[in-house]
Amino acid sequence: MNRADQLIKLKNTAHWDIVVIGGGATGLGTALDAAGRGFKTLCIEKHDFSSGTSSRSTKLIHGGVRYLEQGNISMVRNGLFERWFFLKNAPVATRRIPFILPVYSWWRLLYYGFGLFLYDVLSGKYSIGKTNYLSKKAVIAAIPEIRKEKLKGGIRYFDGQFDDSQICLALARTTIGKGGTVVNHMEAEGFIYNGEKLTGVKLRDRITGETFTITAGAVINATGVFADELMQKDDHTHRKIITPSQGIHIVADKKFYTSKEALLIPKTTDGRILFAVPWHGRVLLGTTDIKVESTAEEPVATDEEIHFVLDNFNSYTRQHMSVSDIKSVFAGHRPLVKTHNLISTASLLRDHTVLVSHSGLVTITGGKWTTYRKMSRDAVNKAIAVSGLPFRRCRTKNQKLDLGPGRDHRLSAVSLHPDFTYTEGDVITAVRENMACTLEDVLARRLRMLFLDARAALQCAGHVCRIMQLELGKDDNWTREQLSAFDQLAKKYLPSSDLLHER
Numbered sequence: 001m002n003r004a005d006q007l008i009k010l011k012n013t014a015h016w017d018i019v020v021i022g023g024g025a026t027g028l029g030t031a032l033d034a035a036g037r038g039f040k041t042l043c044i045e046k047h048d049f050s051s052g053t054s055s056r057s058t059k060l061i062h063g064g065v066r067y068l069e070q071g072n073i074s075m076v077r078n079g080l081f082e083r084w085f086f087l088k089n090a091p092v093a094t095r096r097i098p099f100i101l102p103v104y105s106w107w108r109l110l111y112y113g114f115g116l117f118l119y120d121v122l123s124g125k126y127s128i129g130k131t132n133y134l135s136k137k138a139v140i141a142a143i144p145e146i147r148k149e150k151l152k153g154g155i156r157y158f159d160g161q162f163d164d165s166q167i168c169l170a171l172a173r174t175t176i177g178k179g180g181t182v183v184n185h186m187e188a189e190g191f192i193y194n195g196e197k198l199t200g201v202k203l204r205d206r207i208t209g210e211t212f213t214i215t216a217g218a219v220i221n222a223t224g225v226f227a228d229e230l231m232q233k234d235d236h237t238h239r240k241i242i243t244p245s246q247g248i249h250i251v252a253d254k255k256f257y258t259s260k261e262a263l264l265i266p267k268t269t270d271g272r273i274l275f276a277v278p279w280h281g282r283v284l285l286g287t288t289d290i291k292v293e294s295t296a297e298e299p300v301a302t303d304e305e306i307h308f309v310l311d312n313f314n315s316y317t318r319q320h321m322s323v324s325d326i327k328s329v330f331a332g333h334r335p336l337v338k339t340h341n342l343i344s345t346a347s348l349l350r351d352h353t354v355l356v357s358h359s360g361l362v363t364i365t366g367g368k369w370t371t372y373r374k375m376s377r378d379a380v381n382k383a384i385a386v387s388g389l390p391f392r393r394c395r396t397k398n399q400k401l402d403l404g405p406g407r408d409h410r411l412s413a414v415s416l417h418p419d420f421t422y423t424e425g426d427v428i429t430a431v432r433e434n435m436a437c438t439l440e441d442v443l444a445r446r447l448r449m450l451f452l453d454a455r456a457a458l459q460c461a462g463h464v465c466r467i468m469q470l471e472l473g474k475d476d477n478w479t480r481e482q483l484s485a486f487d488q489l490a491k492k493y494l495p496s497s498d499l500l501h502e503r
Contacts, residue, residue, distance in 0.1 A: 015214070046206070089401055095162075096158055168445075192213065220383055270308070274309065356382065407429070417459060426447060
């Protein structure tokens with residue numbers, strides 16, 4: 001998967017059946033669906049693959065336990081159905097993971113037990129593990145850090161886990177294998193029309209500055225929280241439909257949570273649920289749900305959100321995790337479709353929406369990682385109907401994802417940092433085979449170091465950047481610019497100085 005090769009295909013193709021704008025889960029999933037049906041497909045991403053919301057998830061493949069309380073049975077069933085196919089189509093990059101819900105009153109044990117047994121029943125033949133009750137002793141054995149006082153027992157159920165950025169790369173790679181073209185750091189600057197009908201896109205390469213004009217049978221807007229911006233480019237009278245919601249995650253050392261099973265905290269102080277999940281040798285805690293007034297390409301966790309996650313985790317465990325123990329904290333924005341008189345985003349459903357503008361622009365927004373395949377199918381079906389392309393059935397239900405060749409042990413095995421297994425060879429592979437163009441691409445999404453330990457990422461940034469400079473043939477000015485930009489970025493993945501100095 002080489003960017004130069006993809007650019008050659010882009011330059012040599014004047015007309016595309018389907019152009020997808022957005023290189024996150026939905027955009028890349030849509031591109032794979034379209035390419036798999038035999039359509040000439042192009043997917044472009046303004047920044048890097050999964051650089052937005054898609055890389056900032058809780059890394060779970062699930063039906064949505066909390067949606068049962070809201071009574072949205074069909075949404076849960078769809079999620080459980082898609083969960084099974086997600087795990088089936090990327091078995092090396094996903095895994096089944098047990099969750100334990102600790103309970104501190106007998107009636108809640110029955111209440112939550114009923115909900116989780118229903119969760120299992122709804123999965124039907126797509127079940128990935130049977131739900132069962134646990135004694136107090138069994139819960140403590142499974143999670144040594146759990147708060148023991150008044151603990152009555154618990155419930156174990158199963159969901160899936162994955163690495164979001166890795167799966168996005170796999171979607172891109174599989175799309176290319178199906179004949180599609182995918183290009184990161186390529187921006188859609190405007191549209192082309194024939195009368196009132198949308199017929200093409202104006203593109204700009206953010207790496208070289210080169211511009212392109214292409215025509216398309218259908219254009220799909222899969223830009224997530226930024227969908228309104230593209231819809232306004234298409235129609236200046238468009239009224240915003242996205243209500244952004246922010247959620248954060250905290251990553252800490254595994255000593256604070258040594259269990260191999262995940263923890264589900266069923267009731268936080270704001271009525272949500274909270275997870276503690278083992279991830280890449282650390283523990284991932286999240287998430288929050290707060291309304292924000294505007295979207296941001298690099299959202300930042302608020303001090304209040306950080307306190308919320310720490311306080312709720314500490315209240316259910318015997319740990320006393322503090323701000324200084326945080327290795328990394330990252331925030332993401334969810335695209336929720338607006339409702340009238342919105343007060344809180346916590347109760348909004350994460351189901352997806354497909355819209356078509358007067359010009360024929362198809363917009364797919366909302367949803368969640370687990371259901372990306374269903375969202376993609378719906379988007380392509382709508383694009384076919386709008387554009388008059390010949391109908392061809394979706395083929396992604398059993399499409400195995402291409403996860404790439406893995407590590408090349410012939411390359412340098414020099415370690416990048418003593419706390420990680422990443423090597424110089426991983427950086428070289430990221431550039432040569434996985435379309436990494438910037439220091440952020442490598443340290444945030446190809447290696448995940450920024451998300452796992454922001455300070456460690458900063459410590460090895462210079463080493464990584466020098467390797468990239470040689471691979472990409474860049475000069476010293478490029479390296480200085482990359483290091484400066486990454487330094488500013490990494491600071492957003494650490495608690496504020498004010499928070500660190502709180503007494």
